[in-house]
Amino acid sequence: MRPLAAGAALSAAFCTTALTAAAQTSDLVSHNAFRVCADPANLPMSDEAGAGYENKLAELMAAKLDLPVAYTWYPMATGFIRNTLRANRCDVVMGYAQGHEMVLNTNHYMTSAYTLIVPRDSDLAEVTQLSDARLKDKRIGIVAGSPPATHMAHNGLMTRAKPYSLMVDRRYESPTVDMLEDLSSGDIDAAILWGPIGGPLVKQGYPAFKVTPLMQETLPPRLFFRITMGVRQGEKVWARKLNSQIRRNRAEIDALLIEAGVPLLNDMGTALYGEE
Template sequence: MPASARHIVLILGSVLLASLSGPGAAQTSDLVSHTAFRVCADPANFPMSDDREQGYENKLANLIAGELDLPVQYTWYPMATGFIRNTLGANQCDVVMGYAEGHELVLNTNHYMTSAYTIIAPKGSPLADVDTLSDPALKDVNIGIIAGSPPATHMARNGLLTKARAYQLVVDTRHESPAVQLLEDLQAGETGAAILWGPLAGPLVKASYPDLQVTPLTKETLPPRLYFRITMGVRQGEKVWERKLNSLIRRNQDRINELLTEAGVPLLNDQGTEVLNVSN
């Protein structure tokens, strides 16, 4: 989540690897800062977040901070092993802007977007209209995919893994970017198609790869699901803070949608079955 939600793939990877601080850590609303909107974020995870504050999660943080009439204050940490433990769990910040719904390391707010994994192919190519991984047109295609991400199971089910090109799941984003490398290889013709988490794929393609087409995978009905609801993550037990953020999300949902759409994020309905807008 995905989500994460950084690219949901990296979010999910960090969720599996991270852990909160020990049982002696107080988890009450008294820990939340009243002088700054304190955000935990990856410093090199564009288009989601970066230390130049140009990602759409940075812009979302600015929106929420403006509603709270507080400045944004960042704690930067790579979205990898120990992310939650060393940021939110260590009381270095009070919120993670993008986090997949349903994971126990954090308390999830209400979701502010639903998105899905996508298939990416060159515009005008025979694969441009493919919208399901069972399409026979994919049988002899080298497909780029982040290793261990949910679509890999669907690819295996459809016999697509033998020619797949795998990219690392969890990396230090300050030094590596599997998502960018995946798109570079597709652009260069080294692969024929690619599968990537939509909130990464849409903005990256919109910004730098105008010859590629992003199609959300909304028709996959077998598990694992390929859509995820993305929330803000807060510390477990911070119910007052969660409710405050829920209220801000609800009141500002239209502005949030506009921000995400402008970035190029493919937005889906809550069931992940219908694309609300796609900006390539």
């Protein structure tokens, strides 16, 4: 091949590669800030004051990327992704369940599960499964429509259950806090909450409660989930960049989540993380 022809071929190959990368990463991802979509009143995960553990995770990732954090605030309810990430007002959601089609998931940075929360001094303190006979005739708080509700129905626990709303604007109401307050007052005997919500809330304000991850349920639906960061569909280069940061900073991420009180499980949801 003549030098001129060879140069043209290399140039064409370079341009093809560059165009492919551009198509994957999109010009929509900011180079000036780590732009995060978050709920302004969703503690223990996020709030406008930056007190949530997802706020701290955003700060960690931004520092590793040498960027400032910039937030787009929107309640974590119907329309959240459509009005934030898909509207190009931000570039990442800090916590999103693996496999959800509305976003492109990064690699997961934690695995956690729904938990049973009871007073430490109650007769339910050693319960680890929803099939346990000690739960019969107990009044259990459950978020309506959440996966553990199906298990409660399988085990005949719904008759006396107290339901709490799933999709709410946390600026105006907080069913998870209401559930823990009802447990404190004795209105319910036990509470079932998603571990990354219940664990930190108990650590922050309810030291008399015990949090037990529900790792031994054998029937579907599963009660553990791998949590990722979510980016816009098609932005594979951006996702890979975040994957690299998740991999290289796993120890710091784990420490941040453990300090917050999040119950961490192994990837298969069968044991506490580090105790396999």
